[in-house]
Amino acid sequence: MDWYLKPSGFFALKRMDLQRCKKVCPSGVSYYLLTLILGCLFLSQAASASETFLMPLGPVAEEQKVHFFWAMALTMVAILPVFILVPVILFKYRRKKGRGFYAPKWETYGPLELIMWGVPFLVIIVLSVMLWRATARLDPYKEIQGVVPPIKVQVVGLDWKWLFIYPELDIATVGELVVPVHTPISMILTSDTVMQSFFISALAGQIYVMPGMTTQLNFIASKTGETEGENTQYTGDGFADQKFNVQVVNSDNFDRWVQRVHSTGIELSTENYNRLAQRTTKKQAHGELATAQMPEKVIYFTLPGTQLFHEIVMRYHSGKPLSIEDQPGTEKFGRGKEDVEGVQP
Amino acid sequence: MNLSSSSKSPGSIGNAHEAAHRDPAVVIFGFWVFMMSDLIFFGVVFAIYITMVGATAGGPGPKELFDFGSLFAQTMLLLTSSLTVGIATVTMRHERSRASFLFWVVITLLLGIGFLTLELYDFSEMASKGGVPSRSGYLSAFFGLVPLHGLHVTFGCLWMLVLIAQVFTMGMGQVVKLRFLRLALFWHFLDLIWIGIFSIVYFGGWVYG
Amino acid sequence: MANEPSFAQHLRSYITGYILSVVLTLAAFAAVLTIGRENKSVLLLVALLGIAQLVVQLKYFLNVTTQREYRDNLALVAFSTLILLIIVLGTVWIMGNLAVRMHATM
């Protein structure tokens, strides 16, 4: 219980957004409003959050954040009048001492109607244009153009961990995603159990992953740092623990890291994969598969040269029923309720 | 209460001065609303079928499974029964003899049973070719939709039986007449759905499956 | 019940509806037989014939017409059709697009 020792999240947020405030005024104002309203409510000494798009590590999350504040600011145009006028009306027209004029049969007034329909409509038009542009630009499937070619990562959602395969580097990891800075990352994702939602807030949005199908996610990191990724779609007992550590490093460190995975990793053989795909938490899987050189709750693999990702996707397209013993994520495939350890962090 | 409209509405079967909830116009309109809800129910299942036309998962598809002749026969049976139920409606509304009314109801019932028999035969043929719902997403969608219609027809047949019994026990009073009007609407409605089924499920299946 | 149609008129309406429906059904089946079951364009024809038949049956069997006393029903059917179209077309659009986007790079 040492959360109160960390620096205040509220102030941390405010400090780091001060520059933004000056650049984009309306969004800054609304951001200030937000922190003021919400922050004051939780006079708590919140710790600095590392896993949020409010502290982006890349341009995608950055843009999402800016969009968030703009949307807040614009809606304020239509909403602030409510906050301001309701108390005024209540005060002026209260029955006891109100001095207001009483017009019991007043039921419509043209110009007022026009404003009532018109103002929200205009706000929505502006918002819609913004929405259109941003959504088209931030299509998660769109590859990001960088100075260097993108690194491909294949992501497999398992119960309750994520497997990252770097097909071009012949390595794979669980519990840790390391990417070089200023390098586009091009992810292709699937699941080998139920549907999940892959999410790295500080770098990109989330995207669903589904068995037998693939989705894509592209992003690039603009500064080095560390953050956390997770699954946001409930998948059973170990769900709350299905997080992974994300590190954005410079290219030297990245190469060194790849080297390290190569040298310490165990082979991602079918046998090891089937072990990994059982209903276990990271910690449990680490205990079963990892060697002493690997960091806590992290497993390193080398690739045996098979098309593992493709096989995982095709598992569901064989045209034959998939027996429950061959379906990762079921109790029959591995681990009943009683055998799941480490659910409590 | 729209008393003014009740004498002209499709539910008109003589002038009845009963309590609000028994106004024929209200009862018939209520049934229309129900049918529209049912229409959406069917529509949703149709949509699922359309999205799953390709999901045969290596199993048998429409080309192997559907029988043109049987489909045509079913279609004509159901369409004709829609006519006969209509004739029954006319005899009832114009107060012709009870016997002629019952005659047309029984004919409709027989046509309905004929339709169901053929349909069940079709299903068993499909099953013998490996076309069972557990084989693929496509077949699941097929067996979620066509038997749903069949179930409605079965229900309609049951309703007819009950109604025939009521004609004898309760007489051709307002209550029974109103029930028959609703049954006739229901039966016509099922024929409309069938147009969708042969066009989309069968023909569409042949073309895209 | 002054403007209630006579027995014969009534019957005629149903029989007209039946004949038209039979013709349209035959046309659809014939189209599939002659043009072939794989030809995509046949579906367009079938769809048109099907819609025509829907209209025929609504008019002659179900009494959904623009006449005053049936206008409630017409409005109801029209509204339901609108919702139905939103649901079905929306679903087909979304699921079709998802199918493409999820299997493109398999």
Place this chain on the structure above:
Amino acid sequence: MSATEHGWLGKLSWESLVFSNFLESPSINEAVASAAGSLVILASIAILGLLTWYRLWGPLWRDWLTSTDHKKIGIMYIVFAIVMLVRGLLEGMVMRAQQAAAPDGFLHADHFAQLFSTHGTIMVFFVAVPFLVGLINFAMPLQIGARDVAFPVLNQISLAVTVSSGILLMVSLVVGQFSTGGWSAYPPYTGGDFSPGVGPDYWIWAIVFSGAGTTLTGINFTVTVYKCRGPGMHLFRMPLFCWTVLCASILMIFAMPPLSVAALMLGLDRYLDFHFFTNDLGGNMMNYANLFWLFGHPEVYLLVLPAYGIFSEVFSTYSAKTLYGYKSLVIATMCIAILSFTVWLHHFFTMGQSPTINIAFGIATMLIAVPTGVKVYDWMATMYRGRIRFTTPMVYAIGFLILFVIGGLSGVILANPTVDFQVHNTLFLVAHFHNVLIPGVLFGILAGYNYWFPKAFGFRLNDKLGRLSAYLWFAGFMLTFFPLYVAGLLGMPRRSFTYADLTFKPYMIVAFIGAMVVLAALITLVVQFLVSIRDRHKTRVPVGDPWDGRSLEWASPAPVPAYNFVELPTVTDRDEFSEAKEHGRAYQRPKNYRDIELPKNNPLGFILCVTSGILMFALVWYIWWLALISALAILIAVIASTFRKETEYIIPASQLEKDTEAWLALVEKSEAVSRDLEDSPRNVGYSKLEL
């Protein structure tokens, strides 16, 4: 999974009982579960015992269970909703406690998952819907000047299946376990492979049967509003509440089918090895998500529209003013109803479809803010130049106005796919929907409860305690759910029973405190109820118009007689009762008394409640013979009931004359009180017109 490998009791066994776990491996987790189970059993025994002790079975059967009176059915709906609500509320509390205590919490992941699944399911399907349906049942026929709803027996049947599905959910506390898949129950997680237990089956059948009930209710209400209005009650003279009811009913008719289809298909997958949503053999779970939200989105407007209607009545009545912008409000309501069918995809922006689709649905979603905004402004204009009284319903309405706007705002933010990619499935979303559901729907329900209570029972609720409860609600709500916005922005996913990142801890603690305040609000409500019953002799309002009401429901005595109106009133104006009072047309003697026919009591509802309950239970536990028998019983009961001949009874004119003369004498004798005395014993429901 083969369906035949079980014995004659299906999957049922001693281990299915929740207590057996506790006995075998005692822990806090099991203790909580067992306590909940025991509570259900003890409460049921207590109720049965009390009924027997006070010999209430006869009256209960005669006056309630077999009644076809829309007012009584409405009240039964509400009682049912309150029972379910207690469970939903307690579950909310336990979840908040767990997250506040985390990482060291006291619940297992699995148990927490059952909590949010039942909480969501119960709150939406068995609290909000039945409560609103109850209020509508009570008030709407009165407002349009009708004797009853269009189909009284159907009404009874809807209630029956809703209640039996609710009971099924209660049973799941004691026998077996509920689903862990959330209220949206996404497969494949809820499919047979991944959830082999009975949990999802409980969910499926509860949803299918209550969904059928809701659909039938929608049909009933639509026809009632459309075809059963009293003389002179043109559509555009209806109180706004009736308009919102009409639109909500349309949503019930058209939005429930996709849910029923989705649930039934999931059932086919689970029971008969179909492949709609499975991983293999061409199943496609995306179809499920699509179907569920085709329903799910209209559903939330189905909940909020009647609440908007209630607030419209409340704003107008307690500002002593006609509703501003009536036509605008009607149009806005219809816009919302139609638009609500065009936005469902915003619940799965992150599925992977192309930006074009996200853009289309994102913009459609935001458009809903326009008619909603018009409504908000119209309510403000209704208060403008009024004489505002801060009674309990009005306090709720004002709280709604301020707080709901914040929830709406977060909705508009979520409607931006760009942002939704970041906050989807996080606590931000949880905060959004509680922020619209609680200030919107729940406050609406509570306002309606305080507003119409005297009409139903003949005495007023204590206003001071009512207001206190409202203020506690505001405070509790804000404390509970505003922190979740922040936690969501910081990346905490929904449905997490625990978290390792201690950043979240302070927010969770504040939220827990908030939940305690909400609990205090609820207790205040109970106290208010008890105190009001104690004081009922001082707060009687037999004349029937305690608030200077404006619409027809206030024109009859309180409690309202079974026949509603001796003579159906002829309507000439939108604020009919106000006009009548102003022009001296109120409280007049009918020209002549005529017999009134009313539907007789009918045991069908009760029979269906029991048989459908047994049917669902048998299906959940694979007890096929029992399922068959109960299904046949349902069929036979329905068919048999159509053979009933005498379905009406007559209230003789003499009886009507006696009742009415007594009431008119009372009016004569009473003093019309001004609004300043509204909350005093002198208010017997005879109001002086505010001018």
